Amino acid sequence: MRTPLALVLVALLGSSAVAQTTVTGKPAAPDAKTSQQSGGQESVTRPNTDKMTPDGTGAGMGGAVRLEKGANSFTEGEARSRLAKAGFMDARDLKKDSDGIWRGTATHGGQTVQVGLDFKGNVSAQ
Template sequence: MRTSIAAILLVSTLGSSALAQTTTTGSPAAPDAKTSQQSGGQQSVTRPNTDKMTQDGASTGSAANTKLEKGANSFTEGEVRSRLDKAGFKDAKDLKKDADGIWRGTAMRDGKPTPVGVDFKGNVAAQ
C-alpha cells in the first residue's frame, strides 16, 4: 500500500511539473520590432524610448521630440533621476509626479536649465 501511494505521489508530482512548463517564442530583439508609438503605446509592449540612444545611454536629440504618455507610473524619484542622467540631463530639481503619472521637473542640459519629464514607460523628454 505504501509503495502504491508513493508511486501515485511521484507520478502526480512529475505530471504537474510537465504541465507547468512554458514555451517562449519569438525574439526580444526581433528585426521587425516597432517602437511603442508605432505599435499602439500602452496597450502593446511598453518599453522606454531607446530608439535613438548612444552607447553611453545619452539621447541623440530624441528627448526634444518624445511625446510623454499618461499612465500609472511606478518609478521612484531615484529611478527618474537615473533615467534623466543617462539621457544627458544633469542636476535634476523639483521632481514631482503629476496627475497624469508623468514625473516633471527641471534639469541642466548643455549648461541651461531645461524643463523635463519622464513617463510610465521611462521615456525622457525636454518640455
C-alpha cells in the same frame, strides 16, 4: 465486462497530449526582431531613451517624444537615474503630476530645461 469504446479513446487521447506552438508571422517593422532575438518582454517595455546620443540628439529628445499618461511606479530616485542616463543632469524639483508623469528641471548642454519622464521610461525635454 466490456469497456465502452468512448472511454478507451478518451484514455488514449488524454495521455498523449502534445504541446503545440503557433507561428503568427514575421514582425511588421523591417528592423524588428523576434522574441528569442530581442530578449522577450523586455524589448516591448524598453523606453525610447535607449537611442539617446551623448550630445542629446536622437530618440527621446525634445518634443519628438510624447509622454504617455499612466500609473507611474518609478520612485523619485529612479526618475533621477533615468533622466541622468538620457543626459539630463542635476534634476531638481521633480514631482509626479496627475497624469503620472515625473516633471521637473535638469541641466543639459549647460542649459536648464524642463524635463518629463512617463511610466514607460520615455524622457522628454523642452
